[in-house]
Amino acid sequence: xxxxxxxxxxxxxxxxxxxxxxxxxxxxxxxxxxxxxxxxxxxxxxxxxxxxxxxxxxxxxxxxxxxxxxxxxxxxxxxxxxxxxxxxxxxxxxxxxxxxxxxxxxxxxxxxxxxxxxxxxxxxxxxxxxxxxxxxxxxxxxxxxxxxxxxxxxxxxxxxxxxxxxxxxxxxxxxxxxxxxxxxxxxxxxxxxxxxxxxxxxxxxxxxxxxxxxxxxxxxxxxxxxxxxxxxxxxxxxxxxxxxxxxxxxxxxxxxxxxxxxxxxxxxxxxxxxxxxxxxxxxxxxxxxxxxxxxxxxxxxxxxxxxxxxxxxxxxxxxxxxxxxxxxxxxxxxxxxxxxxxxxxxxxxxxxxxxxxxxxxxxxxxxxxxxxxxxxxxxxxxxxxxxxxxxxxxxxxxxxxxxxxxxxxxxxxxxxxxxxxxxxxxxxxxxxxxxxxxxxxxxxxxxxxxxxxxxxxxxxxxxxxxxxxxxxxxxxxxxxxxxxxxxxxxxxxxxxxxxxxxxxxxxxxxxxxxxxxxxxxxxxxxxxxxxxxxxxxxxxxxxxxxxxxxxxxxxxxxxxxxxxxxxxxxxxxxxxxxxxxxxxxxxxxxxxxxxxxxxxxxxxxxxxxxxxxxxxxxxxxxxxxxxxxxxxxxxxxxxxxxxxxxxxxxxxxxxxxxxxxxxxxxxxxxxxxxxxxxxxxxxxxxxxxxxxxxxxxxxxxxxxxxxxxxxxxxxxxxxxxxxxxxxxx
Numbered sequence: 128x129x130x131x132x133x134x135x136x137x138x139x140x141x142x143x144x145x146x147x148x149x150x151x152x153x154x155x156x157x158x159x160x161x162x163x164x165x166x167x168x169x170x171x172x173x174x175x176x177x178x179x180x181x182x183x184x185x186x187x188x189x190x191x192x193x194x195x196x197x198x199x200x201x202x203x204x205x206x207x208x209x210x211x212x213x214x215x216x217x218x219x220x221x222x223x224x225x226x227x228x229x230x231x232x233x234x235x236x237x238x239x240x241x242x243x244x245x246x247x248x249x250x251x252x253x254x255x256x257x258x259x260x261x262x263x264x265x266x267x268x269x270x271x272x273x274x275x276x277x278x279x280x281x282x283x284x285x286x287x288x289x290x291x292x293x294x295x296x297x298x299x300x301x302x303x304x305x306x307x308x309x310x311x312x313x314x315x316x317x318x319x320x321x322x323x324x325x326x327x328x329x330x331x332x333x334x335x336x337x338x339x340x341x342x343x344x345x346x347x348x349x350x351x352x353x354x355x356x357x358x359x360x361x362x363x364x365x366x367x368x369x370x371x372x373x374x375x376x377x378x379x380x381x382x383x384x385x386x387x388x389x390x391x392x393x394x395x396x397x398x399x400x401x402x403x404x405x406x407x408x409x410x411x412x413x414x415x416x417x418x419x420x421x422x423x424x425x426x427x428x429x430x431x432x433x434x435x436x437x438x439x440x441x442x443x444x445x446x447x448x449x450x451x452x453x454x455x456x457x458x459x460x461x462x463x464x465x466x467x468x469x470x471x472x473x474x475x476x477x478x479x480x481x482x483x484x485x486x487x488x489x490x491x492x493x494x495x496x497x498x499x500x501x502x503x504x505x506x507x508x509x510x511x512x513x514x515x516x517x518x519x520x521x522x523x524x525x526x527x528x529x530x531x532x533x534x535x536x537x538x539x540x541x542x543x544x545x546x547x548x549x550x551x552x553x554x555x556x557x558x559x560x561x562x563x564x565x566x567x568x569x570x571x572x573x574x575x576x577x578x579x580x581x582x583x584x585x586x587x588x589x590x591x592x593x594x595x596x597x598x599x600x601x602x603x604x605x606x607x608x609x610x611x612x613x614x615x616x617x618x619x620x621x622x623x624x625x626x627x628x629x630x631x632x633x634x635x636x637x638x639x640x641x642x643x644x645x646x647x648x649x650x651x652x653x654x655x656x657x658x659x660x661x662x663x664x665x666x667x668x669x670x671x672x673x674x675x676x677x678x679x680x681x682x683x684x685x686x687x688x689x690x691x692x693x694x695x696x697x698x699x700x701x702x703x704x705x706x707x708x709x710x711x712x713x714x715x716x717x718x719x720x721x722x723x724x725x726x727x728x729x730x731x732x733x734x735x736x737x738x739x740x741x742x743x744x745x746x747x748x749x750x751x752x753x754x755x756x757x758x759x760x761x762x763x764x765x766x767x768x769x770x771x772x773x774x775x776x777x778x779x780x781x782x783x784x785x786x787x788x789x790x791x792x793x794x795x796x797x798x799x800x801x802x803x804x805x806x807x808x809x810x811x812x813x814x815x816x817x818x819x820x821x822x823x824x825x826x827x828x829x830x831x832x833x834x835x836x837x838x839x840x841x842x843x844x845x846x847x848x849x850x851x852x853x854x855x856x
């Protein structure tokens with residue numbers, strides 16, 4: 128018989144305690160059944176225990192092991208292929224030869240180093256991500272264990288030919304079926320079983336919180352959770368939560384652990400006397416450890432093929448990675464929407480008002496809670512990002528919804544963040560990304576228990592990037608509303624581009640914003656254009672405003688006193704129109720960086736009201752003759768829609784979003800930042816009440832047709848449902 132191809136099989140991960148090790152051992156044994164049609168030669172790198180956890184490994188040993196690891200894939204593995212005249216190198220993982228003359232095949236289980244980077248310590252993540260990218264670009268054939276992984280590879284690496292992809296579905300694991308089923312001391316009660324590596328992306332904390340929620344709803348329930356698995360990357364918080372039994376501040380009980388944890392990296396977990404791996408048995412993990420010096424074998428004595436089990440998502444069912452007991456209310460986990468904004472009510476601003484109104488409109492159709500950091504009108508964003516606001520979490524309610532205001536970060540984390548502050552705003556600075564990654568582990572508590580996380584951007588992108596990393600680690604879909612303002616120095620931060628590429632969904636408020644996001648890396652299929660509706664109550668009478676301002680015609684500036692709002696040009700226009708004694712320029716909005724000092728020398732036709740409550744704000748919109756907010760940059764210009772909702776004409780500025788909203792001469796005007804031109808347009812409206820009325824009616828009609836809050840809420844809910852069902856929009 129003509130000899131078959133000779134394959135050098137990299138069995139270096141055979142001792143890995145996770146599913147990867149089972150796959151490597153099982154596939155190696157399975158290939159033996161094809162001999163002599165295929166000649167398989169095993170090669171491995173002896174790396175010690177194979178434990179995933181790095182927390183308990185000696186740093187010197189880790190460094191030495193890393194050098195040996197690089198040498199193996201850079202030199203040893205390719206040389207062995209040459210010396211043995213192999214036709215092919217088969218790598219049953221994403222660890223591949225760094226340089227080679229022989230073709231190789233690789234297997235990709237998932238894209239963890241790229242999607243769930245915060246679940247791994249930094250050095251390992253960088254190494255694994257580089258190996259994964261290198262392998263995908265150079266492998267002759269790329270095997271994946273699901274079509275979804277194959278599709279994601281093709282989406283992330285557009286240059287990869289589909290003809291190089293192969294899907295090899297896994298099946299049940301015969302190694303477990305042959306194991307010595309040593310009983311685990313679990314009480315005689317119904318239980319949910321989680322088997323697998325204990326690490327953040329497996330969602331153990333989410334299941335624990337779901338169980339606690341179930342027990343809270345059904346106090347007599349005996350349902351419990353049994354967790355069995357070896358220690359994975361950054362498993363510490365999970366082990367700590369399991370060791371404590373019920374999660375802190377959450378009712379519920381009944382958590383049993385059969386976990387190979389800290390002992391796994393210390394030479395523990397011997398096999399049973401007959402050499403078969405134990406299942407359970409106190410704190411023994413599922414895998415027996417080969418003796419030191421053992422080589423992976425190929426031949427009749429090897430075990431039957433071992434496959435990694437998996438759960439395929441189905442329409443209407445649980446998403447992969449989410450375990451749901453039949454007794455857990457679906458509203459408690461997958462239906463929970465967690466809205467996160469760096470600043471929130473009682474602080475006043477467009478982003479805060481937008482998030483609040485959306486939550487209010489969603490009503491009881493989803494369980495919603497809110498997480499924030501800043502609750503007052505401060506804009507020293509970078510200082511707040513690093514130092515925080517309060518010593519401990521605070522909880523309060525807005526519109527009947529719970530808001531959690533986060534405590535300052537731990538002292539050590541703040542110490543690690545501070546050195547990056549001077550570099551934050553440099554063009555193309557890596558500081559925002561690095562700071563976001565430092566924050567991500569601290570933000571895992573924000574992701575825990577959420578079904579969807581929706582971040583309205585406010586503050587600094589490092590916070591949003593850290594949230595996205597934390598959500599990815601927890602397996603929670605991440606929705607990002609950028610609220611993009613054009614910036615004088617551009618949007619060169621790599622953190623933004625990473626968010627645009629990796630977020631599960633992006634919500635643009637305008638078509639122009641959507642086009643910009645796509646041009647800067649967002650995937651077109653993940654971008655939705657959902658506008659914003661008015662936050663004002665169009666039925667509020669003008670009486671409250673009249674008591675404050677009087678009966679004069681009102682030119683209303685409504686917004687925070689940011690430079691980009693160009694309130695100073697409105698002040699200059701007021702000076703040009705100071706002879707109009709029956710016209711009052713009213714500025715309402717929080718002070719920013721002491722800009723309110725500029726009103727000290729303003730003329731008698733100017734009134735500054737600072738921040739006002741919702742009732743007076745709505746009354747001012749009803750009482751004004753025209754709204755004038757000529758911003759140079761806006762993400763949407765919500766106040767324009769609010770003025771139209773009250774039947775008022777508007778004058779906006781050169782911001783692209785504003786120009787997209789306003790139809791010049793029909794419902795208002797967009798003007799350049801020139802006081803003379805602005806004053807001329809204002810005079811045209813003030814002198815022509817019929818023109819002002821017709822423009823207001825046109826704007827009101829536009830709101831009814833295009834900016835209905837019912838339609839906006841429905842669009843968001845549809846997006847959330849698609850994400851909960853499939854993980855992508």
